[in-house]
Amino acid sequence: MFRKLMIQFGLILLWGSAFPQAGQVIKGSVVDAVTEAPLPGATVVILEITPQLGTITNESGQFRLWNVQPGRYSVLVSFVGYENFLFREVLVGTGKEVILNAKLQEVTEQLYEVKVVARTSKEQPINRMASINARQLSVEEANRYAGGFDDPARLAGSFAGVASEIGNNGIVIRGNSPRNLLWRMEGVEISNPTHFANVISFGAGGITALSSQMLANSDFYTGAFPAEYGNALSGVFDVKLRTGNNENHEHTFQAGVIGIDFASEGPIKKGEGSSYLFNYRYSTYALLGGLIPEEAGNIGYQDLSFKFNFPTKGFGNFSLWGIGAIDSQDRDPLSDPEDWETVQDKEGYDLSLVNGALGLTHKVLLNDKTYLHTTLAASGNGIETEYDELDVNNALQPKERVENRTWKYTLSSTLNHKFGKNHVNRSGLILNHHHYNVFNREAQNLGEQLLVFANEKGNAFSAQAYTQSTFKMKNQLDLNLGLHMHYFGLSEEVSVEPRVGLKWQINRKHSMGAAYGLNSRIEMIGFYLAEQQSANGIIQPNKDMKMTKAHHFGLAYDVNLNDNTRFKIEPYYQYLFDVPVIDGTYFSLQNLDLDWFFNNALVNDGTGTNIGVDLTLERFLKKGFYYLATASVFDSKYKGGDGIERNSLYNKNYILNLLAGKEWQVGKNKANSLSVNGRLSFMGGDRFSPLLQEESIAADELIYDYSKAYEEQEDPATVLSLSFSYRKNKKKHASIWSLHLLNVLGHEEYRDYEFNLKTGIPERQFDQIMVPNLSYKIEF
Numbered sequence: 001m002f003r004k005l006m007i008q009f010g011l012i013l014l015w016g017s018a019f020p021q022a023g024q025v026i027k028g029s030v031v032d033a034v035t036e037a038p039l040p041g042a043t044v045v046i047l048e049i050t051p052q053l054g055t056i057t058n059e060s061g062q063f064r065l066w067n068v069q070p071g072r073y074s075v076l077v078s079f080v081g082y083e084n085f086l087f088r089e090v091l092v093g094t095g096k097e098v099i100l101n102a103k104l105q106e107v108t109e110q111l112y113e114v115k116v117v118a119r120t121s122k123e124q125p126i127n128r129m130a131s132i133n134a135r136q137l138s139v140e141e142a143n144r145y146a147g148g149f150d151d152p153a154r155l156a157g158s159f160a161g162v163a164s165e166i167g168n169n170g171i172v173i174r175g176n177s178p179r180n181l182l183w184r185m186e187g188v189e190i191s192n193p194t195h196f197a198n199v200i201s202f203g204a205g206g207i208t209a210l211s212s213q214m215l216a217n218s219d220f221y222t223g224a225f226p227a228e229y230g231n232a233l234s235g236v237f238d239v240k241l242r243t244g245n246n247e248n249h250e251h252t253f254q255a256g257v258i259g260i261d262f263a264s265e266g267p268i269k270k271g272e273g274s275s276y277l278f279n280y281r282y283s284t285y286a287l288l289g290g291l292i293p294e295e296a297g298n299i300g301y302q303d304l305s306f307k308f309n310f311p312t313k314g315f316g317n318f319s320l321w322g323i324g325a326i327d328s329q330d331r332d333p334l335s336d337p338e339d340w341e342t343v344q345d346k347e348g349y350d351l352s353l354v355n356g357a358l359g360l361t362h363k364v365l366l367n368d369k370t371y372l373h374t375t376l377a378a379s380g381n382g383i384e385t386e387y388d389e390l391d392v393n394n395a396l397q398p399k400e401r402v403e404n405r406t407w408k409y410t411l412s413s414t415l416n417h418k419f420g421k422n423h424v425n426r427s428g429l430i431l432n433h434h435h436y437n438v439f440n441r442e443a444q445n446l447g448e449q450l451l452v453f454a455n456e457k458g459n460a461f462s463a464q465a466y467t468q469s470t471f472k473m474k475n476q477l478d479l480n481l482g483l484h485m486h487y488f489g490l491s492e493e494v495s496v497e498p499r500v501g502l503k504w505q506i507n508r509k510h511s512m513g514a515a516y517g518l519n520s521r522i523e524m525i526g527f528y529l530a531e532q533q534s535a536n537g538i539i540q541p542n543k544d545m546k547m548t549k550a551h552h553f554g555l556a557y558d559v560n561l562n563d564n565t566r567f568k569i570e571p572y573y574q575y576l577f578d579v580p581v582i583d584g585t586y587f588s589l590q591n592l593d594l595d596w597f598f599n600n601a602l603v604n605d606g607t608g609t610n611i612g613v614d615l616t617l618e619r620f621l622k623k624g625f626y627y628l629a630t631a632s633v634f635d636s637k638y639k640g641g642d643g644i645e646r647n648s649l650y651n652k653n654y655i656l657n658l659l660a661g662k663e664w665q666v667g668k669n670k671a672n673s674l675s676v677n678g679r680l681s682f683m684g685g686d687r688f689s690p691l692l693q694e695e696s697i698a699a700d701e702l703i704y705d706y707s708k709a710y711e712e713q714e715d716p717a718t719v720l721s722l723s724f725s726y727r728k729n730k731k732k733h734a735s736i737w738s739l740h741l742l743n744v745l746g747h748e749e750y751r752d753y754e755f756n757l758k759t760g761i762p763e764r765q766f767d768q769i770m771v772p773n774l775s776y777k778i779e780f
Contacts, residue, residue: 023067024092028100030057030077033128034424035416037368038062039104042079049073068092070671070729072621072663077102089621091140093727095734095779096250099242108421108472125219127238129226129426129470131480131501132513132556133570135159137220139242142212145628145659146679147721149740149773151208152215152237153194158657160570160614160630161222163650163683166719166743166769169194170204173222173234174574175610175636175650177590178203180521180548182232185239186321187373188412188430189231190357191381193239195301195327197355198383201593202524209303209325209355211279213252213263216242222614223572224515224552227468227482227499228414228428233521233550233576241321243309244277256738256775259283268308278306297331297349316364316372324356333390342754342765346390347399355381369418380407380435385596389446397447402596403439406525408432427467434460436525442597453597454529461489462522468499476505486520490528491544495520513556520547523580523589530599541601542580548589548604550576568616579606581641586709588640591649608638608648624663631656640709647710652684667728677723685714686750696762702753720744733780742771 030042038061045054046065057063075087082104092098105128125134141155142148148155156171157164163172170178179202183190191197194205221229221236229236244265252263261281268274283301303325310318333348340346359377366372387400414428437457441450468482480501487494501515528545531538554572561567580589580602588606592598612634619627636651661677687710695703725738748766756763 023069024094024097025064025066026068026073026075026090026092026098026100027062027064028098028102029061030063030079030102030104031061032082032418033103033105034418035365035369036103036371037365039079039082042077042082042102042104044102045076045078047074047076068098069669070094070734071665072624075100077104079104082106093734093779094729094731095252097245097248099245106421125221126217126240127219127226129228129424129468129480129482129501130219130221131224131478131503131515132554133223133225133515133572134219134221136217138217139212139215142215144661144675144677144723146661146677146723146740147681147719147742149207149742149771150212152210152218152239153208156220156237157681158628158630158659158679159220159222160568160616161572161612161632161634161655163632163652163655164681165204165749166747167749167767168200168204168206169208170201171235171237172650174572174612174614174632175634175648176234176574177592177650178234179524180233180235182229182236183239184229184236185323185357186241186319186359186361186375186377187414188357188359188375188377188379188410189432190323190377190379191355191406193323193325193355193357195303195325195355196329196351196353197381198594199329199351199353199385206299207258207301209305209323210239211261211263211281211303211305213261213279214241214277214305214307216240222570223574224499224501224517224554225519226480226501227466227484227497227517228426230430230464230466230484230486230497230519231462231521233519233548241305241307242277243307243319244275246273246275246309250779252777252779254775254777257284257773258771268310273311275309276306277309278304280304297329299329301325301327316362319361319363320359321361322356322358325354327351327353327355333388333396335390335394337390337394340757342757343389344754345757347387348389348396349385349387351383351385353381353383371416372413373416374413375410377410377412378407379410380405382406391446397443398450399443399446400597401439401441401450403437404526404596405437406434407436408434422472423469425467425469428465430464432462432464434462434525436460436529438526438529440526440596452531453599454526454531456529456531463487478503478505480515486547488522488547491546493546495547495549509560511556511558513554513558515552515554517552518549519552520549522547526596527580527589527598527602532599532601545580545602546578546604548576548580549578550574550608564622565617565619568614568618570614570616572610572612572614574608574610576606576608576610576638578604579608579638580604581606581639583641585642586640586644586646586706588638588648590638591710593649603641605641606639608636610634610636621661621663624665625661627658627660629656629658647687649687649710651687651710654682654684656682671729673727675723675725675727679719679721681717681719683717683719685716688712688714688750688752691753691762693762696753697760700755700760702755702762714750717747717749718745719747733778736777736779738773738775738777740771740773740775742773743769746770 030039040059042057044063072089077085085102153169193209197205219238249266263279265277305323307321329351357379361375382405385402388396389399411431416426438454440453466484471479482499484497497518499517503513556570558568615631617629632655636648638648659679663675689704689709692703722741748768751765753762
């Protein structure tokens with residue numbers, strides 16, 4: 001070790017990188033990927049600079065590189081006994097310092113190979129206990145990919161196995177409802193962090209409340225996830241918040257067509273290592289005018305997110321973090337009956353929503369092999385809606401009232417221990433105290449008294465416990481074994497869920513994997529509270545409803561075609577069971593898109609299957625060019641209460657995404673950049689049930705042929721999105737002009753049938769949403 005340090009010290013003297021000069025700073029830390037203990041003496045080198053610019057980490061595992069000129073660079077991190085780690089194409093500008101945090105994997109065998117091959121920062125998920133079906137989502141991708149709109153949920157729609165819409169940001173994974181996705185922030189489950197969540201569709205919203213200014217690289221899972229993840233059926237979005245700069249104050253201001261936001265970060269007190277980071281955003285959707293559907297009305301939203309970080313000496317690290325969103329939407333009915341074409345024209349509504357989470361996290365290294373990560377958090381959401389409709393006398397009558405508030409207090413604690421190079425264990429406990437206040441009412445006919453569908457205020461308890469281990473075996477074989485326990489107090493049910501994964505690194509280029517997992521998910525609280533009127537009074541038939549469950553089976557084959565391009569194929573099979581259904585009918589809760597007024601009795605007799613294959617071909621950004629091609633071919637089926645197998649609502653059958661972008665370094669000394677990005681998506685059409693036209697006209701209400709539920713399918717969708725940006729680096733700041741165009745070809749999304757009030761004939765309705773967002777951002 002002494003000889004190694006002396007050699008690296010000599011390299012510092014040759015490189016001259018330890019002394020500040022004019023230019024930007026790249027700094028960060030290097031830690032063990034498993035224990036997160038610092039690695040002093042690790043080498044950090046910028047590859048594209050001649051002579052090379054580099055340094056080594058100090059006793060705390062931290063490093064700093066000065067005098068880095070604007071541009072893109074690859075940064076190589078190495079340490080004896082560990083795999084090399086490569087940060088690809090890091091963007092360096094004048095407005096902000098660059099912070100890189102590398103987690104190095106200890107080598108167990110074949111050390112000679114590791115000296116040649118570097119694991120890149122994007123090839124593998126952050127969580128090394130994921131065998132397959134996991135992908136790392138980088139902040140830069142969120143900013144760069146066309147159609148993403150800086151929205152992680154929309155960006156996920158580019159990944160294999162994921163279907164997305166234009167009108168909402170719901171994440172449909174492998175034929176599952178977006179309701180079945182687990183959102184985590186800083187290690188704890190939170191409500192869907194989206195503006196207008198559950199207004200358009202359960203599990204979906206309009207636009208994210210997560211600003212890219214706040215995000216660190218995060219993991220996204222599409223199936224067979226590790227044992228630490230519970231209460232999820234389709235996938236997991238494990239969101240991480242970055243830590244603010246603890247040495248210098250930095251700010252970002254952005255103004256665009258859809259909103260303005262301001263971010264700031266810096267030291268709370270210089271020299272102590274503490275820092276703050278926050279972002280505030282306010283909507284300006286009114287500027288879009290006729291580019292959004294008229295029935296959308298007046299839209300307003302704002303959000304605030306923050307993280308305060310407090311390192312201590314000997315007591316670990318504390319962080320206080322939070323996110324909050326406030327939304328409003330309203331519309332007045334058209335007062336002149338001559339203007340009425342559909343029921344929506346004579347409807348007025350007023351919506352208000354809140355969504356948020358607040359957490360205190362403590363992380364402490366107990367020794368060089370063990371750390372404890374504990375979070376105490378509160379999270380929840382609330383929605384209040386009032387829908388009214390004008391009657392034949394032009395008088396406003398109440399139609400719908402929704403008051404749905406749910407929140408919970410969470411204690412989550414994880415102990416991670418490295419028994420040796422070949423065995424790592426992570427075990428934890430999650431305790432949730434749920435609270436709810438639900439009062440949902442609807443008029444069966446206009447002018448009648450509102451009927452109560454759910455009316456209860458109360459609380460419930462849930463708990464999760466897990467343990468998982470990674471065993472590094474011979475011949476580059478990793479075995480992941482885990483067990484998850486899930487308890488829900490309202491139904492007093494316990495689900496014991498085994499998880500197993502296997503990954504084989506065949507050689508430098510080829511790897512294979514397989515995984516299995518049993519998962520469960522608690523349904524939305526309103527379904528448990530649904531009430532009916534009986535001869536003996538009000539009953540709640542669903543109070544003891546079981547959790548929905550699913551077996552996940554997956555395989556994966558991954559090949560690195562060259563140092564910058566990879567191809568992946570992932571076959572999978574999912575079997576859902578204990579799905580709530582209405583006995584003797586087509587209905588399954590898995591297909592329910594949106595309905596606050598549901599009080600039917602449910603039984604857990606439904607099943608479902610999702611089978612398919614996902615393909616990914618990806619070239620990482622190099623020399624200013626990247627591309628990503630993903631394809632999914634799948635079949636999604638379900639059985640309702642009548643036991644008949646049918647297509648599910650989300651069975652699009654195929655999805656193809658083509659993304660590409662080019663970046664040019666321009667200007668004096670090539671200090672500025674110009675980029676063009678595009679995304680072209682092809683996918684099967686939306687599923688719907690055929691309408692019984694004559695019966696609907698005779699009854700003056702929409703009547704569907706549910707014996708053929710979801711047999712009909714819209715035409716395939718073709719969606720094109722583009723983005724353009726120009727970055728100019730000045731001495732003290734950077735300016736970025738951007739233009740994002742969503743749905744350039746004007747694809748129309750199917751909404752539903754509605755009666756044409758002038759002809760009395762039901763007609764299919766479509767939404768055509770084309771969103772341009774011109775924005776200016778300054779970093780200083």
